[in-house]
Amino acid sequence: MGAQSDTKYEVTIKEAYRHANVYMVNSMTKNMPGLETWNESSINPCPLELYDINGDLLYYEFSVEKEDKVIGRIKVGANKLLGYSVKTFEFGMRSWDPKMVMQKSVEVANNKYSDGEILSTKMVVYSYPSIGSMTIIRDKKTGEEKRIFVDAYTLEIIPDKTADDGEIGVWSFYEKISDKKANENLAKWTESEDFVSSVEKSTEDVGLDIYTPLTNEMLSQLREKSAIITSTKGNLILNVPLYAQSKSYYCAPASAQMIAKFYGVTHTQNYIYGLMNDGSGGACTNTEQLNYYQASNGLNKPNSYLDNTPTYSEAKTKISQSNPLKSGVTDHARVCRGYYDSYGVSGQNALYINDPANGGSTYWEEWDDIVHTNYIYVL
Incomplete structure (x- = not known):
């Protein structure tokens, strides 16, 4: 049974903004890889x-800006x-x-249902992490409502059907959260709030305003106040290209293709697809x-294998052994190329992801609350 979004648990924009600022300050102070150029930026x-x-509202995506340019984004639940x-x-x-x-x-909705009435249009996460627009249109004669999904990057129409293995479709993030997980998550959010409040108080006590662009001088002062920031157990990033x-x-x-290039092998996506797919077309199964x-005319890594019970520690071990891996979420493949221990609350870990969707992007992704389905270890 999936969790139902309850208004009493909604996070306001103001709360989300606080959390985004504090987490950014904490991560920059700890020299989190990728954030080196975020000094003197603001959210x-x-x-x-x-x-x-x-x-239901799922995420707030804040832009990180520097010199009137967007240099990054922060997603907050x-x-x-x-x-x-x-x-x-x-x-x-x-x-x-x-x-x-x-x-x-x-436009697609109006063309498909010319007698319809547009009820709403929203940006949605239709199959995490894929983003698109959802338009709901109602037939004026029958009262029947239809949903139209369009992918944000390709502007292709996404079928309104369950995303099954090897098929493109849509699924609800909230419906993946069990009642047990929902209760655990409420406690984790409280941990985040306690952490944010603690950092706010500590920085105020030393006369620093973390809601202004952070200068190098301010970062140095924060690093000297080690009690303000959480400790880091370790981190590592492998040099894997993004496609x-x-x-x-x-x-x-x-x-x-990304993993192959890491190992010095160059293959086109069409060539790789030809070896992966059985000729039936569509997306490739795990x-x-x-x-x-595994194939000798592929990457020739015969010991590669599928793991349907992925954990953070397993990803960390493989990265530490200089082996990037395929990271699977529901009906989507990405590359995991790094890890970071305790980037926020102690024990809150993150993976460094190269994501081929939405034009290709690189990001740190909080491990625990994402629906991980599988890994493929390339050995």
């Missing part, structure tokens, strides 16, 4: 609101049922325009993906 307090396909507050640190600006995406889904998937169902070939990694 725009007006976020992009991203919804679940069930219509919009509901306490999602657990620890800050979900991702993403690098660079969006490769798509929300207004254009929503206009496209309205965007060239087709909507090419996330697995694009991920394999078993099919192994074909490329």
Whole structure:
């Protein structure tokens, strides 16, 4: 049974903004890789609101800005049922325009249902981490409501059906949260709030305003006040290139292309797809993906294998052994190329992800509250 978003657990924009600032300050103070150029930046307090396909608010995406340019983004959970507050640190600006995406889904809806009435249009996470626009239109004669989904990057129409293995579709993030997990997540959000409040008080006591752009001098002062920031157990990032998937169902070939390049092998996504897919077309199943990694005319890593019970510690071990891995979430493949212990609350860990979706992006992703489905270890 999936968790139901309850208004009493909603996180306000003001609360989310506080958490985004404190987590950013904490991570910059600890020299988190990727945030080296975020000094003297600030967070725009007006976020992009991203919804679940069930219509409930899911994330606030804040832009990190420096010299009037967007240099990164921070996703914060919009509901306490999602657990620890800050979900991702993403690098660079969006490769798509929300207004254009929503206009496209309205256009598609009107063309498909000319007698319909548009009820709403929202930016949604339709199949984490894939983002798009959802337009709901109602037939004026029958009263029947239909949903139209359009991918943010490709502007392709996404079928309104359950995303099954090897098929593109949509799924609700909230429905993946069990009642037990929801209760655990509420406690984790409280940990985040306690952490944020503690950092705010500590910085105020030493006369620092963390809601202004952080200068190098301020960062040095914060590092001297070691009690203000959480300790770091360890981190490591492998040098894996980022490639965007060239087709909507090419996330697995694009991920394999990245891993292959790390090992000095250059193959096109079409070539990789030809080895992975059995000829049926569409997305590649997890078993099919192994074909490329193991084949002698593929990456030639015969000891590669699928793990359907992924853990943070397993990813950390493989990265420590200089082995990037395929990181699977529901119906999507990415590459895990790094780890970071305790980037926020003590014990709140993150993986460094190369994601081929949405034009290709790199980000730190909080481990515990994401629906991880599998790893493929390339050995």
